[in-house]
Amino acid sequence: MKIGILGGGQLGRMLIQEALKYDDQFYTLDPAPDAPCHTISHFTQGNFNDYQTVMDFGKDKEVITIEIEHVHAGALAALEEQGVKVVPNSKIITIIQQKILQKEFYKAHDIPSPEFQVVRDWNEDITMPLPFVQKMNTGGYDGKGVQVIRTEEDLQKLWKEPSVLEALVDIDKELSVIVARNENGETKTFPVTEMVADPKLNLLDFNICPVHLNDDIAGQIDHITAKFLEAVNSPGLFAIELFLDKEGKVWVNETAPRLHNSGHQSQEGNANSQFEQMYRVVKNLPLADTDTMTYSGMLNLVGAEGHSGKVVYQGMEEVLKLPKTYVHLYGKTETKPGRKMGHINVLAESREELMDKLVKVKEMVKVIAG
């Protein structure tokens, strides 16, 4: 099957890598000429936010999917009109790529998500009590376009852009769950993972599975995933990012209509990975089993501060000596501060052993220019 992917980054690369087990032809569209997918797929250099570029790319494909949500959703809708299958469909992409629509979607479908106020043209009164989080309607990614407003003085910092102002959750844990639905309506949920975010870059730091949750919390999450999978009414693989607050209530922070950094440990930690599942969603195949095989965790390999240029993974040879430790690089030749260059998955027999290994690996390796 001719499968087109909008975006040619690491998520697409790992999807194609997994799908090499099957017999399909992958086509990718990305503005960067050396995008991670460019050597392993039929590659088109171009802007996935441009209507005509997406139309030209998509018109002869049997199915189009995304590995980034900031694409021209109008073009995807037009392709659907022409009979191209789009996974997930343009409607849910349109909703999720705009924070205002995303929040209204949760509200309409009774999916618990923090209280919020929509501001569009900044003539509105700000009724949201401090402290709150401003999330810009569009353009947010990897922590960009999001800021916390704590004080009256902070109000000066507000971006005068269409935004959601959202109640700040008193976070006990950040959790994530990857869910999938195929065209036949079959659904499958990955085990919940727990994230520890790097406060500076706001990129994921460690991501751990399984997480031991009491029945009440597990039940809330089951309720959310079921509601969400029903509400999207589209084939797709989605990441639901959750906050568990200090009173034991679970809130949806946000969702992504695609493969997600918080699912990377599934590559070695689960019976099948999120990439295998995404492939099956795209092809409308029976969904894969997602059982946890053992304790697993992931750390991102992020370009070190002060280093720009040809990448060197300092300490990597020592990492490769460790048992049940799996390096995944993204084929990016140039590092810069904060750039996601790869990740490392680790397996262990217990949560303690897992955390020890992750901390050890994080101290061993540094992404520098050389």
Next chain:
Amino acid sequence: MKIGILGGGQLGRMLIQEALKYDDQFYTLDPAPDAPCHTISHFTQGNFNDYQTVMDFGKDKEVITIEIEHVHAGALAALEEQGVKVVPNSKIITIIQQKILQKEFYKAHDIPSPEFQVVRDWNEDITMPLPFVQKMNTGGYDGKGVQVIRTEEDLQKLWKEPSVLEALVDIDKELSVIVARNENGETKTFPVTEMVADPKLNLLDFNICPVHLNDDIAGQIDHITAKFLEAVNSPGLFAIELFLDKEGKVWVNETAPRLHNSGHQSQEGNANSQFEQMYRVVKNLPLADTDTMTYSGMLNLVGAEGHSGKVVYQGMEEVLKLPKTYVHLYGKTETKPGRKMGHINVLAESREELMDKLVKVKEMVKVIAG
């Protein structure tokens, strides 16, 4: 690193697939324009048995490896002279690709292998007692170039080609072990697997791991792998195919200087696969841990008799519904009788469950033309 592979078949494809976790550029050489590697590597169509073709292909690579042993070893020796690293080296490829040299190598290094007689020009008296196995010196592959001579009448069938005539072992089990050695001299051995051969096609049928062997047999195998890894004196990944006879003695049947069908279950069954290990050998990296994670087994997907043309995997959708069942297709569009089109790996909690699943899967799927 620019890595060249002679051969662009499924073994190369799965090596490149695994190595997409790292940042290297793969180049492949194969006579078939639609070889399984052609879309996922820098592909050159050409004959790896032609001196000049191999020289032209290899001269600008940092390292050359093989995924088939029937290549122009003289060209590899010339590339070594020019400073290209060849893994495994041309000397051991030369030995293994000729059955006569291979048998003499075992004898010289005291590696137990069935008694044999070398016949070169067929003026020799045949002193090997019946029954015996004729193995042609060159050109044998997937059971071709090998025949059993049981009776006086069978002697008429002998191919008048340079050959080894080898004592027939009274086989209890066919075993295999994948071993690796890097340039630093580090070695690592995969757990032993057991094969059940299809008597008609002589391709592997099921391949199972782990195998429970008594201490004496395990000790014989350890002795063989240690001797072999010392004797080859080259970086490389090798498959050692073994016979366990009915008296409990282990014999080397033959070896392959490359990735091997008998190691495919390692993809999901071991902490790392033979493909990961091969990559590390090629790059002279620390070797990967090879622990058995659970019971694992593999069955080949072979083109059905009477079917030639565009391949259809009948029953595959049902297979994809089974938990811990992993389909690996090789990107070949045309099937023909006996052609290896893919394989399926299965994980299980016990040998009994494993065999049940393998038999079930084998009955579910058929490789036909449609």
